[in-house]
Amino acid sequence: MNGHPHPTGATSVALETVESALHDLRAKAPPRLADRALVEVGLADGLERFDSPIGRLVVAWNGRGVAMVDLDGDGTAIAERHRRLTGRPLVDDARMPARLRRAIERRLAGDRRATVPLDLRGRAPFEAAVWRKALDIPRGEVRPYGWIAAEIGRPRAVRAVGSALGRNPVPLVVPCHRVVRTDGSIGQYSLGGPTMKRRVLSAEGLDLEGLERLAASGTRYLGSDTTRIYCHPTCHHARRISDAHRMTFRNADAARRAGYRACRVCRPAVAA
Amino acid sequence: MDVTDRSDDAGLARALADDLDAAFERLVRDQVDRLYSIALRLTGDRRDAEEIAQDALVRAYRALSTYDAERITALRLRPWLTTICLNAARNRRRRQADRQPPVSLSVVAVDPDAGPLVDAGAGPEAAATAASERDRWAALLGQLPRRYREPVILRHVDELSYLEMAEVLGRSEGTLRAQVHRGLAMLRAAWEAAERTEAIA
Numbered sequence A: 001m002n003g004h005p006h007p008t009g010a011t012s013v014a015l016e017t018v019e020s021a022l023h024d025l026r027a028k029a030p031p032r033l034a035d036r037a038l039v040e041v042g043l044a045d046g047l048e049r050f051d052s053p054i055g056r057l058v059v060a061w062n063g064r065g066v067a068m069v070d071l072d073g074d075g076t077a078i079a080e081r082h083r084r085l086t087g088r089p090l091v092d093d094a095r096m097p098a099r100l101r102r103a104i105e106r107r108l109a110g111d112r113r114a115t116v117p118l119d120l121r122g123r124a125p126f127e128a129a130v131w132r133k134a135l136d137i138p139r140g141e142v143r144p145y146g147w148i149a150a151e152i153g154r155p156r157a158v159r160a161v162g163s164a165l166g167r168n169p170v171p172l173v174v175p176c177h178r179v180v181r182t183d184g185s186i187g188q189y190s191l192g193g194p195t196m197k198r199r200v201l202s203a204e205g206l207d208l209e210g211l212e213r214l215a216a217s218g219t220r221y222l223g224s225d226t227t228r229i230y231c232h233p234t235c236h237h238a239r240r241i242s243d244a245h246r247m248t249f250r251n252a253d254a255a256r257r258a259g260y261r262a263c264r265v266c267r268p269a270v271a272a
Numbered sequence B: 001m002d003v004t005d006r007s008d009d010a011g012l013a014r015a016l017a018d019d020l021d022a023a024f025e026r027l028v029r030d031q032v033d034r035l036y037s038i039a040l041r042l043t044g045d046r047r048d049a050e051e052i053a054q055d056a057l058v059r060a061y062r063a064l065s066t067y068d069a070e071r072i073t074a075l076r077l078r079p080w081l082t083t084i085c086l087n088a089a090r091n092r093r094r095r096q097a098d099r100q101p102p103v104s105l106s107v108v109a110v111d112p113d114a115g116p117l118v119d120a121g122a123g124p125e126a127a128a129t130a131a132s133e134r135d136r137w138a139a140l141l142g143q144l145p146r147r148y149r150e151p152v153i154l155r156h157v158d159e160l161s162y163l164e165m166a167e168v169l170g171r172s173e174g175t176l177r178a179q180v181h182r183g184l185a186m187l188r189a190a191w192e193a194a195e196r197t198e199a200i201a
Helices: A015-023 A031-041 A075-086 A098-108 A125-134 A145-151 A158-166 A193-203 A208-216 A252-257 B007-018 B020-043 B046-064 B069-073 B077-099 B124-143 B146-157 B162-169 B173-200
Strands: A045-050 A057-062 A065-071 A221-224 A229-231 A246-249
Touching: A015 B124, A015 B146, A015 B173, A031 A057, A031 B020, A031 B046, A045 A075, A045 A098, A057 A075, A057 A098, A065 A075, A125 A145, A125 A158, A145 A158, A193 A208, A221 A252, A246 A252, B007 B020, B007 B069, B007 B077, B020 B046, B020 B077, B020 B124, B020 B146, B046 B077, B077 B162, B124 B146, B124 B173, B146 B162, B146 B173, B162 B173
Parallel strands: none
Antiparallel strands: A045 A057, A057 A065, A221 A229, A221 A246
């Protein structure tokens, strides 16, 4: 201390010394602080791991929502894909809020009412509409591409719906696996191909063989001759119809001609 | 006299006005250490300081995203961010006060950020002394009444100008000069008192 003897015996400290001591109280912020701020405002993403029926997943997220879901694996490839998809850097040390983690876990367990915010900046409104619509399909059920197209008001855009689903950046969180080809066959899946799609659907309790048998026989809809309502085959109302009362239809027109009305829950596509 | 260059801030404000998302990371990297330092010296707690500084940066981004280009360009970033940081610290203090009984000063008066500012050439003994002196100054600063502590931190830990401090704290420059002077004198007196106690013991 650059002081001098004081009458009382202690040292006297110059004000400049106090000032320079204060100056030295500047501190360096931990590196994670800047990263976490950037993640919170959505200018960088963090990565978080989750378990799923088809193995471990990585989920890229930020303060605006979930931006990418992929199978866990080679870190470099994941970072590369994330960069291509979002244009944002990935940071370590980001802490996913517990509420978001729980919501994702619930969603992965099939609860579509769990609120999982999505960060779909930069995606076409049509794509986002397709993905949002897929969220209306309950666990254990499927709908054809044409149903999504009709529901979002683009009944002719069936192919475009198919390719939008193939570009879904957040598979499983947005259950694009619950959308199948109009002929009832399972169709493609971006997250590891048709085999993975079958595995997810089976894990959700869907009777795949039953569905494929119906599809092969040309049946698109099931009706009940007591309620005179027709449904998608996997609609929970259709599954309650007993064998004695079950009617099969090759298309919506046939059902309507037979005097059946469309189920208000699974909303068979009028245009299909 | 200002020792910190403010011309970069005007350039950064223009960049933020031009493209917020492209320029915001630069603001974060430029400002994170000073916001953290201010929050750390205000609260004396490293975890609180981290959360306050992060909160301040997030609030700044959200505010900027609602401002038009003209308003952003006109911002004096340093005092503006400091105001947000102090508000974030106040909000946090209020929330904590609602949740738990007040903590005695002796509990918080330990500097958790000890150590890094030591001459590279100094030996371990010198390092230990320097670290402990820094801790003691930090503890004394933490015990300073808030109306002195805030201006002392902004002036001497952060080096805002009195004009900028007047904007942040809403007090006149004259009042702030007097409070900083008084705060420094109180710190010196506290330091000397501690030295005397040590000499006796």
